[in-house]
Amino acid sequence: xxxxxxxxxxxxxxxxxxxxxxxxxxxxxxxxxxxxxxxxxxxxxxxxxxxxxxxxxxxxxxxxxxxxxxxxxxxxxxxxxxxxxxxxxxxxxxxxxxxxxxxxxxxxxxxxxxxxxxxxxxxxxxxxxxxxxxxxxxxxxxxxxxxxxxxxxxx
Amino acid sequence: xxxxxxxxxxxxxxxxxxxxxxxxxxxxxxxxxxxxxxxxxxxxxxxxxxxxxxxxxxxxxxxxxxxxxxxxxxxxxxxxxxxxxxxxxxxxxxxxxxxxxxxxxxxxxxxxxxxxxxxxxxxxxxxxxxxxxxxxxxxxxxxxxxxxxxxxxxxxxxxxxxxxxxxxxxxxxxxxxxxxxxxxxxxxxxxxxxxxxxxxxxxxxxxxxxxxxxxxxxx
Numbered sequence: 001x002x003x004x005x006x007x008x009x010x011x012x013x014x015x016x017x018x019x020x021x022x023x024x025x026x027x028x029x030x031x032x033x034x035x036x037x038x039x040x041x042x043x044x045x046x047x048x049x050x051x052x053x054x055x056x057x058x059x060x061x062x063x064x065x066x067x068x069x070x071x072x073x074x075x076x077x078x079x080x081x082x083x084x085x086x087x088x089x090x091x092x093x094x095x096x097x098x099x100x101x102x103x104x105x106x107x108x109x110x111x112x113x114x115x116x117x118x119x120x121x122x123x124x125x126x127x128x129x130x131x132x133x134x135x136x137x138x139x140x141x142x143x144x145x146x147x148x149x150x151x152x153x154x155x
Numbered sequence: 156x157x158x159x160x161x162x163x164x165x166x167x168x169x170x171x172x173x174x175x176x177x178x179x180x181x182x183x184x185x186x187x188x189x190x191x192x193x194x195x196x197x198x199x200x201x202x203x204x205x206x207x208x209x210x211x212x213x214x215x216x217x218x219x220x221x222x223x224x225x226x227x228x229x230x231x232x233x234x235x236x237x238x239x240x241x242x243x244x245x246x247x248x249x250x251x252x253x254x255x256x257x258x259x260x261x262x263x264x265x266x267x268x269x270x271x272x273x274x275x276x277x278x279x280x281x282x283x284x285x286x287x288x289x290x291x292x293x294x295x296x297x298x299x300x301x302x303x304x305x306x307x308x309x310x311x312x313x314x315x316x317x318x319x320x321x322x323x324x325x326x327x328x329x330x331x332x333x334x335x336x337x338x339x340x341x342x343x344x345x346x347x348x349x350x351x352x353x354x355x356x357x358x359x360x361x362x363x364x365x366x367x368x369x370x371x372x373x374x
Contacts, residue, residue: 036175043180062224069357084168088161089161092157094161
């Protein structure tokens, strides 16, 4: 009986909304895989390289690549995992997850803009891994911003 | 069942990310076993640049690239450790092909070495690394550094392109390759490689000091 009540307290999501959150979860999964890869490289004491270009080395070996000894890529992995979690819960009609999903995506967007600024104006080098991650975050932000109003208005 | 589905999906992905990361980490470590300088290699004729006494309890041997940022960050801690603990420090050239000016910088250091100023040029190159690394004409800067060190400039310019200097760089690289060095900095303490995670400046000093404490002075 209680179970049924809980089920009923979560309104059904439209097909569009489920597709939207599934797409966001997929993008977050790709980001999670990339960030996990970079974190493992960092933990094994290496610095990722991009072919013969020194730029990745410059960026990922810089002081901006870690906060208090913790790799920024590790924080990225946590952020992507959060986005994935909130997207999945939102797809299953957990209303609160939607709020957290938006909040996390916008925070990641702000951090990404800051990291792009650092690469362009402080380090004068762009790392391909970071640019790929930035593209994923922009894609997620784009999805959230351009989300059809029918999906946004749904409770 | 539907109620638990998101928990199951998220749990599975978390397990996959952590498990996959752990397997990848172990694979990486297994692929790069700790390096060691064999007795035969250690006993071959020493061509590296040496600081400190021959009977020091700890010999720190670095395969370095002047354009590699982590090498630059370790340069000052190594200098300090050498002075504090009277270590024997050996530097060997290992310019990485991905660094556009690394080989030229190695030649500059070797050319300065021919005039007895290797370590001064070594320190200067690491200190000025952000400047010449980003310069389209690093050679001009190296000449300026030679001037600052009061080297015979004409000789320095000649030596930088000489076969003697090129050979020296190649010999150092060859020695590194023979041992299995692939990246920089690779540092050996008494012929045992320092684990990569200890090469971070915040860990390195502590690691070397622990090694000094444990080492018995050789007589």
